[in-house]
Amino acid sequence: MSTVLTAVIVLFLLAAVFGIVLGYASVRFKVEGNPIVDQIDAILPQTQCGQCGYPGCRPYAEAIAGGDAINKCPPGGQSTIDALADLLDVEAVPLDAEHGEEKPRSVAYIREDECIGCTKCIQACPVDAILGAAKQMHTVITSECTGCDLCVEPCPVDCIDMIPIETTPNTWKWPEPPSPMQLIATDRGRGEAAAEAH
Amino acid sequence: MSKVFSFHGGIHPPGNKKRSTRAPIGKAPLPKTLMIPMQQHIGGPADPIVKVGDTVLKGQLIAEPISRISASIHAPTSGKVVDIAAYPIPHASGLSEECIVIEADGEDRWIEHQGLGDYTRLKRVDLIEHIRGCGIAGMGGAGFPTDVKLHLSEDHIVNTLIINAAECEPYITADDMLMRERAHEVLGGIEIIAHLLRPSHVLIGIEDNKPNAIHALESVLKHTELNIDMVVVPTKYPSGGERQLIKLLTDIEVPSGRIPADIGIVCQNVGTTAAIYRAVHFGEPLISRIVTVTGDAVLHPRNLETLIGTPFSTLLEACDLRPGALSKLVMGGPMMGVTVENDQIPVIKTTNCLIAATAQEMPEAPPAQACIRCGMCEQACPAELLPQQLYWFAKGREFDKAKHHNLFDCIECGACAYVCPSSIPLVQYYRYAKSEIRTEQRDQQKADHARLRFEARQARLEREAAEKEARRKARAEEAAKAQQQKTAAKDDTSVEQASAATAEPDLKQLKTAAAVARTKLKKAQKAYDEAAASNADNLAELEAALNDARSKANEAEKALTAGAPAATEGGDDNLKQLKVAAAVARTKLKKAQDALKNAEEKGLDGVDKLRTTVATLEQKANEAQQAFEQAGKATTPAVPEEKPAEVDIKALKQQVSIMRTKLKKAESALEGCEDETEKARLQVEADELKQRFEQATAEFDKAEQVLIERAANSGIDLKQLRIDAAMARAAVTKGERSLSKAESDDERSQIEQDLVAARAKAEELNLTLSQYE
Numbered sequence: 004m005s006t007v008l009t010a011v012i013v014l015f016l017l018a019a020v021f022g023i024v025l026g027y028a029s030v031r032f033k034v035e036g037n038p039i040v041d042q043i044d045a046i047l048p049q050t051q052c053g054q055c056g057y058p059g060c061r062p063y064a065e066a067i068a069g070g071d072a073i074n075k076c077p078p079g080g081q082s083t084i085d086a087l088a089d090l091l092d093v094e095a096v097p098l099d100a101e102h103g104e105e106k107p108r109s110v111a112y113i114r115e116d117e118c119i120g121c122t123k124c125i126q127a128c129p130v131d132a133i134l135g136a137a138k139q140m141h142t143v144i145t146s147e148c149t150g151c152d153l154c155v156e157p158c159p160v161d162c163i164d165m166i167p168i169e170t171t172p173n174t175w176k177w178p179e180p181p182s183p184m185q186l187i188a189t190d191r192g193r194g195e196a197a198a199e200a201h
Numbered sequence: 202m203s204k205v206f207s208f209h210g211g212i213h214p215p216g217n218k219k220r221s222t223r224a225p226i227g228k229a230p231l232p233k234t235l236m237i238p239m240q241q242h243i244g245g246p247a248d249p250i251v252k253v254g255d256t257v258l259k260g261q262l263i264a265e266p267i268s269r270i271s272a273s274i275h276a277p278t279s280g281k282v283v284d285i286a287a288y289p290i291p292h293a294s295g296l297s298e299e300c301i302v303i304e305a306d307g308e309d310r311w312i313e314h315q316g317l318g319d320y321t322r323l324k325r326v327d328l329i330e331h332i333r334g335c336g337i338a339g340m341g342g343a344g345f346p347t348d349v350k351l352h353l354s355e356d357h358i359v360n361t362l363i364i365n366a367a368e369c370e371p372y373i374t375a376d377d378m379l380m381r382e383r384a385h386e387v388l389g390g391i392e393i394i395a396h397l398l399r400p401s402h403v404l405i406g407i408e409d410n411k412p413n414a415i416h417a418l419e420s421v422l423k424h425t426e427l428n429i430d431m432v433v434v435p436t437k438y439p440s441g442g443e444r445q446l447i448k449l450l451t452d453i454e455v456p457s458g459r460i461p462a463d464i465g466i467v468c469q470n471v472g473t474t475a476a477i478y479r480a481v482h483f484g485e486p487l488i489s490r491i492v493t494v495t496g497d498a499v500l501h502p503r504n505l506e507t508l509i510g511t512p513f514s515t516l517l518e519a520c521d522l523r524p525g526a527l528s529k530l531v532m533g534g535p536m537m538g539v540t541v542e543n544d545q546i547p548v549i550k551t552t553n554c555l556i557a558a559t560a561q562e563m564p565e566a567p568p569a570q571a572c573i574r575c576g577m578c579e580q581a582c583p584a585e586l587l588p589q590q591l592y593w594f595a596k597g598r599e600f601d602k603a604k605h606h607n608l609f610d611c612i613e614c615g616a617c618a619y620v621c622p623s624s625i626p627l628v629q630y631y632r633y634a635k636s637e638i639r640t641e642q643r644d645q646q647k648a649d650h651a652r653l654r655f656e657a658r659q660a661r662l663e664r665e666a667a668e669k670e671a672r673r674k675a676r677a678e679e680a681a682k683a684q685q686q687k688t689a690a691k692d693d694t695s696v697e698q699a700s701a702a703t704a705e706p707d708l709k710q711l712k713t714a715a716a717v718a719r720t721k722l723k724k725a726q727k728a729y730d731e732a733a734a735s736n737a738d739n740l741a742e743l744e745a746a747l748n749d750a751r752s753k754a755n756e757a758e759k760a761l762t763a764g765a766p767a768a769t770e771g772g773d774d775n776l777k778q779l780k781v782a783a784a785v786a787r788t789k790l791k792k793a794q795d796a797l798k799n800a801e802e803k804g805l806d807g808v809d810k811l812r813t814t815v816a817t818l819e820q821k822a823n824e825a826q827q828a829f830e831q832a833g834k835a836t837t838p839a840v841p842e843e844k845p846a847e848v849d850i851k852a853l854k855q856q857v858s859i860m861r862t863k864l865k866k867a868e869s870a871l872e873g874c875e876d877e878t879e880k881a882r883l884q885v886e887a888d889e890l891k892q893r894f895e896q897a898t899a900e901f902d903k904a905e906q907v908l909i910e911r912a913a914n915s916g917i918d919l920k921q922l923r924i925d926a927a928m929a930r931a932a933v934t935k936g937e938r939s940l941s942k943a944e945s946d947d948e949r950s951q952i953e954q955d956l957v958a959a960r961a962k963a964e965e966l967n968l969t970l971s972q973y974e
């Protein structure tokens with residue numbers, strides 16, 4: 004009887020000790036912020052264009068964390084969706100065309116002699132990439148521009164163009180090699196011969 | 202002789218080197234135009250410092266480095282700059298980049314230049330700066346600016362300097378020929394580098410397929426005091442790879458992700474040492490290099506000393522290109538080089554070889570088969586990677602995994618693809634995967650940057666909003682305080698002023714109160730009428746409410762009418778303006794008069810004109826003064842007792858201060874006086890003055906008080922009033938619109954009521970506004 008009691012007491016003590024340790028650890032090592040939102044936000048392209056229907060990437064990240072669909076970000080395209088699917092362990096779905104389509108990256112360019120200096124574009128730019136002052140010519144700091152498109156609409160004189168970013172030797176990518184033939188060596192050429200015969 | 206170690210893997214492709222070593226190094230013909238790309242290596246491009254149309258001399262600096270890892274560029278020959286624009290550059294992409302195009306004048310005239318003499322006397326930094334100024338860049342591989350490597354001894358301990366003379370890639374013989382013919386230059390360069398880096402040990406790694414070069418080097422090495430060991434390594438591709446050569450000579454492996462300097466080793470190419478020699482001893486910048494022109498499609502394969510910027514076609518012609526034989530033009534060696542489509546592409550600092558291959562020599566790669574997991578690639582890989590694994594990852598776009606399998610340690614030597622029985626273009630897959638990963642990293646960096654900026658902006662907007670809110674609050678508080686003060690001021694003024702004062706600040710409130718009361722009254726009336734029509738039993742109650750509302754409305758109306766007239770006296774602003782106008786006119790007149798006087802005295806020509814100006818100005822000043830006075834008069838009747846006080850306040854103030862000074866003077870005179878009778882007289886005078894001073898002060902105080910009062914009275918904000926009126930009007934139209942749309946009777950009656958109130962308000966505001974405008 005006493006052995007059972009000892010065992011029970013020992014177990015109870017152990018449970019209490021671990022409880023205290025864990026409780027302390029959960030307070031002491033509390034993770035600040037919402038890490039899943041941060042992780043999702045890190046995957047989103049940060050174009051801040053609002054095409055997903057949220058006012059920026061972080062709000063969308065929060066929405067995804069709250070269960071929204073992962074295929075609403077056109078600038079990120081399929082690769083972002085895949086990465087999100089990977090992170091959240093859900094099915095990768097194609098991009099929702101309702102929010103726009105994946106386009107090549109571009110930067111805004113202001114035709115400076117047409118600009119009337121109304122500062123509307125500055126207010127629209129989500130990353131403060133436009134430089135200018137009231138009644139002065141405005142210009143886009145290309146290196147800061149995310150290509151979000153948001154400055155184009157408010158310009159009253161339509162002097163902002165979105166110019167696709169040109170590939171330079173520095174940004175050029177090696178193409179993917181053509182996929183190797185999955186034919187048996189002796190079959191090589193037969194496909195073409197057969198096609199010609201018809 | 203040092204011991205030779207070995208590295209993992211490697212292959213033995215046919216050398217094909219003999220054919221281009223038969224002839225000595227020739228000189229490439231001077232082309233008509235040279236195209237010098239601004240970016241010839243990794244790192245930052247150079248920035249042109251010449252303009253189109255400038256004439257340049259051979260060796261003249263034409264572009265400056267803009268960043269640390271960037272090299273100067275010099276004119277390869279004398280001539281004229283004819284264009285600075287994008288032209289195709291020697292790059293796998295075939296894309297164009299900024300080039301300076303020089304039209305050669307054929308004279309090949311050097312700019313003045315001279316060597317440094319005894320370089321050992323110079324400070325190290327100055328010597329390195331000189332080498333940097335000569336635009337020396339690594340001539341073996343990536344064209345890394347050499348000066349960066351020469352600085353390495355500052356933050357690393359450099360034990361061993363390795364001179365890479367292996368030249369392991371088939372076909373290429375540029376370094377071989379250089380060593381054969383210019384061994385002393387190579388040695389001179391090594392001495393300079395050794396002087397700068399102070400290694401304890403210098404090793405020259407050379408493959409055993411270059412006996413002539415070995416012989417030439419040995420003969421010059423006899424004359425040096427440096428501790429130089431020449432290590433002849435067996436021919437095996439890619440022994441010239443930096444890490445492979447280090448492994449061969451020292452048996453040390455450079456850890457993944459580190460540079461050789463981290464383990465005390467610096468590597469330099471032989472070509473670079475010769476260039477350093479020429480730069481230091483003759484002051485010649487790097488404007489030419491030795492290029493091997495070879496391949497079956499040229500009749501006379503050989504090495505040519507070529508100016509940077511010479512188009513490939515010039516070299517091919519110089520070596521007698523067999524027409525029609527060329528099927529593939531390869532820049533670099535057959536293993537690591539890239540095929541180019543355009544023979545107008547220029548030679549740059551890193552172009553070591555040009556292979557004009559016939560179709561037999563370099564046939565199209567056979568179609569790739571599936572990987573059979575034979576493991577031959579793994580055995581051949583000098584970097585000890587798992588090529589087939591990397592291939593699968595690259596193909597499946599699993600770049601992360603490829604990275605974890607050290608994809609970036611791959612030197613793209615092509616050994617794996619060479620041995621692959623399935624002829625899979627493995628290197629292409631690695632290049633593809635690498636550039637995908639690099640792009641991803643770039644994008645990620647950009648995204649992180651954008652996120653920072655977005656968050657910074659968000660924070661800024663929030664801060665601004667908070668500041669605005671704080672300001673608004675502060676204003677509201679101030680207004681409340683002002684209100685309190687006003688009430689306080691009101692308390693100690695005379696009764697009739699008080700009535701105006703109380704009515705005025707609350708005019709707006711009164712108005713709203715009156716409007717509300719009226720609306721309530723109307724509502725009550727309506728309710729009563731309806732009730733009366735339907736004979737409801739709470740008629741009496743309603744009647745009482747109606748009466749109550751009526752009396753309240755009347756009260757409010759009364760209060761409003763009491764307040765309104767006082768408030769309508771808002772001509773003050775106008776008066777001030779007129780006053781200013783009058784003052785301005787007076788000043789102008791005075792100035793003109795002065796000018797006139799001046800002119801008259803000196804007898805200038807413009808006198809007549811000035812006179813007329815003065816006359817007109819006089820008139821204008823009079824007019825302004827009149828207008829001001831009239832306006833003053835017009836305002837006066839409404840507040841008669843205030844008018845003089847308002848105008849004279851300044852005079853009064855002045856008087857007070859005059860009195861004060863007089864009094865003080867008199868008092869001091871009194872004190873200083875000795876004579877009794879005089880003193881008595883002064884005393885009387887002082888007393889009198891004191892009295893007068895007191896009187897003036899009192900007068901002034903009174904006037905000021907009145908002024909404060911008036912300022913408070915006319916405190917109505919015309920602008921606000923206007924906005925209110927416009928809004929009220931808008932509300933009326935809106936109400937009308939919704940009335941026409943309203944469906945149920947209930948709704949309509951509600952809207953009607955609102956509309957009536959809105960109309961009343963709009964009318965009222967309009968009325969007040971018209972009084973002011």
Ligand code: SF4
Pocket residue numbers: 047048049050051052053054055056057058059060061063075076077078079
């Ligand atoms: S759609 Fe635009 S705002 Fe939304 S997540 Fe994508 S880049 Fe960000």
Ligand code: SF4
Pocket residue numbers: 113117118119120121122123124125135141157158159160161162163
């Ligand atoms: S919105 Fe258009 S006009 Fe206005 S500042 Fe920007 S670029 Fe100029």
Ligand code: SF4
Pocket residue numbers: 578581582583584585586587588610611612613614615616617618627628631
């Ligand atoms: S190309 Fe890369 S993977 Fe292939 S053998 Fe060379 S180092 Fe190894």
Ligand code: SF4
Pocket residue numbers: 571572573574575576577578579588589592617620621622623624625627
């Ligand atoms: S050598 Fe070619 S076939 Fe063999 S394992 Fe490597 S990639 Fe596969």
